[in-house]
Amino acid sequence: MASPLKITFLGGLGEIGRNCAAFEYEDQILLLDCGLMFPDHDMLGVDIVLPDFSWVHERADKIVGCVLTHGHEDHVGALSYLLPDVSFPLYGTEVTLGLAYPRIEENGLLGRTEFNEVRDGETHQIGPFSCQFFAMTHSVPQAVATAITTGQGTVLHSGDFKIDLTPVDGRLSDLSGIGAIATDPGIRLLLADSTNAGSAGYSVSETEVGKVLYDLMHRYRGRRIVTACFASHIHRVQQIADAAIEYDRKVATLGRSMKRNVAMGREMGVLHIPDDALIDIEEIDKYDPGEVIVISTGSQGEAMSALTLMATRESRWLNVGEEDVVILSSHPIPGNEHAVNKVIDKLTRQGVEVVHSGIEDVHATGHAKREELKLLQSLTHADWFVPVHGEYTHMVHHAKIAEQMGTPADRILVCEDGDTLVLDDDGLTRGDRVSAEYIYVDGKTVGEIGTSVLRDRQVLGEEGVVTIVMMVDLDRREIVSGPELITRGWVQEVESADLLAEGAKRAAKAVNDSLSGGGNADQVGKAARKAVGSFVNQRTRRRPMIVPVVLEA
Template identity: 60%
Template sequence: MADPVRITFLGGLGEIGRNCACIEVDGRIMLLDCGLMFPDLDMLGVDLVLPDFTYLRDNADRVEGCITTHGHEDHVGGLSFLLRDISFPIYGSELALGIARNRIEEAGLLGRTELIPVRDGERRMIGPFDVEFIPVTHSVPHGFATAFHTPQGTILHSGDFKLDLTPVDGRLTDLARMGQIAKEDGVRLLLADSTNAEEAGHSRSESSVGAVLYDLFHAHEGRRIITASFASHVHRVQQIADAAMAFGRTVVTIGLSMKKNVRLARDLGLLKIPDHAIRDIEDVGDLEPGKVCIISTGSQGEPMSALALMASGESRWLKLGPDDTVILSSHPIPGNEMNVSKVIDGLVRLGAEVVHSGIADVHATGHAKADELKTLHSITRPDWFIPVHGEYRHLRQHARIAASMGTPEDRILVCEDGDSVLLTDDGIERTESVPAGYLYVDGIVGDIGHGVLRDRKVLAEEGVVVVIAAVDVVNGVVITGPEVITRGWVHAPEAEELLGEATEVVRQAIEEALAEEAPDVETLQRVIRRAAGRFVNQRTRRRPMIVPVVMEA
């Protein structure tokens, strides 16, 4: 009887982002990705969202390492936070490790890890884990599918992938190796990308975007061109640079992450822009506007990104106007549509001409669509299947695709964050779940909690009322106050009468409490909160935060 293998999902199942899973063999844990998620609009003041690392902290002595499937932030962005708690080596392509290294170095945590590069097709033992790194095509170079050869058979994780037959760098998804594994060993369990499971057909080739960009550069000759894309999308940057150089333009990067990633990709030989064709943003004033192509961060409308600063007229380097063309070579991530729309509106107000994916085919997805997923299933023919990487509706649709391709429905498990499954000789069984809630990051502070977010929402929607009073508890008298101060409930200069009534209501409540007994400060705070809250709700039908401040004489 072979030893069981456990798979635990800490993020990425039910949302786009926070991708993180654990594979357990012989009592050791291998982490598969450790990503972050960007906050929703209702997560006020939150900068990033991480997986809940409780399970990993509780089992820190069993963590063998982390495998990064590719260099996107939703797969590597959480490493600099987890390394604060536990130490482990990280395996991945040179590019993925280079992108992860930037954040880890900024956090001062390089001493807590070892970055170990792996190659296409490499198979290595990492503790008890027999891992094979299989090339896949994605929107960042050198992505991997990973095959774990375990006592329970081969677990194949697709990573983020697409079946691009004409990729920019010629590096194809290695379906042949996946098919060989399926034929020789069999795929006991398939975990596969579900992001585009609802999209019919095949994804466009990344190289098709190059022709569109060339036509746009031709159509806008003589104008300054600003492009925006993900800083990690090296192939897109290459195609933008190729189009720019074809029309004699100098490439200029703006945005810290773009600058770092372009330098890293050029050093690794993944990005081919000659020295004479690229300049720093500091030199942009010396260049003829019609002979410049600026490649910027901010394609998702991030509030403080380089493109957002241009749209609001606050960029220290560029002032946009009617002679500028802005090309957004991306598509909004779900949830970012409003931010992107706001940036586009700002650019248009400045007079710039804006080209985006709704106008021209300036973007190609990096994720497989339905027909590509069917191809993967037809080649791998898994015994069991768990859809990963997507919102719940994407996971459900991928489960339907798997069933249509012949996987029995009772061998398809739709899991969510926190689910843990055990692979045994008898099949797969669900086991006790683990903590997998959102870990919110505000600045450098982790886990600000649901309570803080709830308070922020109340403050944003209803305002705050602060009631200050000084009392002599022993003698049962109010010495000063109460004074009612408000922000966001009513405008004080225009509501003196209302505030006066509120003050009188609170004063009566305090005096009644003092007359009955000698209450403590906490009791008086409750009396004030109850009296003020009741008055505010009755008079205005609103529920601002009530903050009582009682000073004891």
């Protein structure tokens, strides 16, 4: 009888981001991905969101490695937050490791890990886990699916993927390799990308975007063009550069990560831009507008990104206007729509012509749609299926696809962050749940901001704050001075003097009643807060934060 295989989902199930799963076998653990999530609009002041790594910290001595399926931040971006506490080697393709390297280096963590390059089709033994890697097409080069084999058979994790039959680099998804292991030894459990499970049909090939880019270069001859896309989308960068060079434009990069990734891609041979076609961003004013193209970061409307700085006229490199065209060669990540729309609006106010995916087909998804997911289901014939990577609705859609393709409903499990599965000789069952809370990063502060702080920030941002300041003599049971109401974001103090005065009277009555009843400073403050809160809500139908400040004489 083989030991059971436990799979713990620390992130990525029920959200877009924080992808991280742990495979535990014979008291050793293999991590698969270690990603972050970008904050929703209501996560005020939060820079990024991490998985709750407390479960990993408690088992630090059992971690034998981390397999990285591809180089996107939602799969590798949290490494620099985990490696200070847990040391382990990394396994990934050359480009994946290259994209993960800078953050690890910047944080001085190179001594906490080692980089093990894997190639398509190779098998690596990582502790008790035999891991075979299969090429998969995605929106970043060298993505892989991973077959993890233990005494409990083979678990196949698709990674993020689409089935692109005409990829930019010619590297096709290794469907034949996956089909071979599905036949022998067979796949006991399939974990597969669910992002586009609710979208009908097939995803569009990345090369189709290239055709649109060529058309746009022709249409906007003589005008300066700025394109924005993910810095990791090297295939998109390649197609932008190809189209630009075809129309005799010089290529300049803007944004630290874009410049770094272009250099890395050229060095690795996965990005082909001739030396004489590249210029430094400082040189663009030497050329006529129709002779240059700028490839920029900021396609998601990030606050300090190169494109946002252009939109707010704060860029040190570019001042855009009526003669410029901005092409957003991307689609907003869920939650980023508002930020992207703000950037588009600000650019438009400057007279810039903005082209985005709602106008032209300047973006192609990197995730498989329903027909491609059906193909993977029919190819793998897995005994059990668990949809991963996506919001809960996406995973439910994917579960229905699996059932439609012949997987029995009782062999499909829809899980969430914190769920644990146990694969043993009898099949797949649910285990105990673990903590999978959001860990918020605000500046250099990690994990000290909880949901209560975010609620306070939301109240402050939407309703304002009212501070009640008073001095009391607890021995004599009387008010020495105040109460005085000071407000920010609730009402205009100058224009609402009568309202504030009436609120102060209500507070004074409540404080005197509390003092007469023998209340201490804490009880006096609570009485004032309750009275003012009731008054404020009654008079304005608003609920600002009420903060009592009680000074003792």
